[in-house]
Amino acid sequence: MEKEQLLEQAIAARENAYVPYSKFPVGAALLTSDGKVYLGCNIENAGYSLTNCAERTAMFKAVSEGDRTFTALAVSADTEGPVSPCGACRQVLAEFCAPDMPVYLTNLKGDVQDTTISELLPGAFTPEDLKYAAGK
Numbered sequence: 001m002e003k004e005q006l007l008e009q010a011i012a013a014r015e016n017a018y019v020p021y022s023k024f025p026v027g028a029a030l031l032t033s034d035g036k037v038y039l040g041c042n043i044e045n046a047g048y049s050l051t052n053c054a055e056r057t058a059m060f061k062a063v064s065e066g067d068r069t070f071t072a073l074a075v076s077a078d079t080e081g082p083v084s085p086c087g088a089c090r091q092v093l094a095e096f097c098a099p100d101m102p103v104y105l106t107n108l109k110g111d112v113q114d115t116t117i118s119e120l121l122p123g124a125f126t127p128e129d130l131k132y133a134a135g136k
């Protein structure tokens with residue numbers, strides 16, 4: 001799967017966004033090691049804090065279908081520069097994705113920022129951090 005194809009899919013995934021409150025559609029495309037792509041969009045709620053971001057929608061779809069091995073993620077929104085994933089999504093991504101996994105952030109103007117999971121959330125709290133206390 002080419003980076004460009006994944007970016008295209010993230011842009012297309014915005015079409016299903018449910019965004020009556022923010023009117024800010026976001027799309028995500030999460031690539032598995034098997035070459036499967038899970039799409040995600042943001043899904044808002046009248047109880048605003050219950051909103052689910054595009055990145056977490058894609059991740060939760062994949063995990064709920066039994067896929068946990070990921071090789072790349074693309075995210076798209078209509079932002080001035082490449083879209084910046086929120087803190088909650090950065091933490092959820094760090095749970096399942098390798099620190100060096102590529103993440104492609106884009107906007108509708110074609111700006112692309114290549115980054116990684118660990119660049120998005122340096123020092124993430126991970127499953128490893130739970131092992132010290134568990135081993136006492």
Ligand SMILES: O=c1ccn([C@H]2C[C@H](O)[C@@H](CO)O2)c(=O)[nH]1
Nearest residue numbers: 022024026042053054084085086
């Ligand atoms: O990376 C991001 C940033 C924001 N949002 C959503 C949450 C909310 O629905 C809207 C405005 O914050 O955009 C995402 O889905 N992903």
Ligand SMILES: [Zn+2]
Nearest residue numbers: 053085086089
């Ligand atoms: Zn988010």
